[in-house]
Amino acid sequence: MNKVKKLKNAIYEEINTRNLQIINQKEIMHPLLKELMTFNVIF
Structure with missing residues (x-):
């Protein structure tokens, strides 16, 4: 057991x-997407 x-x-x-690792790769591939996500958090 x-x-x-x-x-x-x-x-x-x-x-x-x-x-x-997949998430990190996506963040590297899409830095704009990451910026948009932080932008959405602020507003």
Whole structure:
């Protein structure tokens, strides 16, 4: 049971790091989009 829990946690961590990498790539690709998002936060 503990091994399964550890495996699930490892998988979730892997998915989270990959999602963060994808988000970072999108931010690099679309700096204007990031500016628009901060603009929306201000107003």
